[in-house]
């Protein structure tokens with residue numbers, strides 16, 4: 618089974634077309650992120666509504682993630698609506714001129730914790746949101762220790778801050794060992810990110826330090842109705858996993874599906 622935890626909607630797709638592309642590509646499930654329209658309340662609601670229509674095609678294969686802009690006054694209520702009414706399965710955010718530790722957005726984390734759904738955050742250098750990279754450093758997400766039932770993944774292995782990302786996951790592991798939390802909160806979405814010269818090294822270090830239970834495969838594909846686009850990153854990763862890293866079939870299965878299923882539980 619192959620699951621892709623990181624696919625972007627552009628706001629123009631239809632669910633049937635995505636399912637056809639997934640079938641052709643041999644991909645079982647995708648986490649599909651809503652288009653970003655979060656600059657206004659109206660845009661935020663439209664983005665969520667679009668996803669609500671799209672996932673109806675098969676909500677168990679197209680796992681819809683609302684893209685919530687936490688600085689909006691409606692962010693917490695929109696989070697609840699996305700999950701409770703619109704059939705979405707998780708929340709996606711990019712720290713776009715807000716820090717993940719800003720207490721003003723804690724009400725959104727509290728709502729996510731109450732709803733019991735996972736979050737996937739952009740982390741690492743950020744292309745496309747002006748000068749926002751400084752908001753996206755992995756250690757800023759340590760604030761989620763205050764919400765011990767929120768499970769989340771940091772995308773792109775936070776490149777170029779891959780060591781900091783791995784260490785932050787270690788901080789969350791320590792929270793479990795210290796009895797501050799009953800479960801590993803932090804996962805690492807290994808979506809590139811990491812250019813080829815970094816990728817094998819970063820994955821090897823993550824696996825060595827954290828084991829193989831918390832890495833999840835993603836593609837960052839933005840053309841979900843095109844099977845070749847969905848497969849673009851997968852074949853390179855499969856080759857890397859098998860040949861260069863020599864990962865066992867069991868470890869590959871965890872990265873490609875089982876770990877994501879646990880994040881979603």
Ligand SMILES: [Zn+2]
Pocket residue numbers: 623625837
């Ligand atoms: Zn992305």
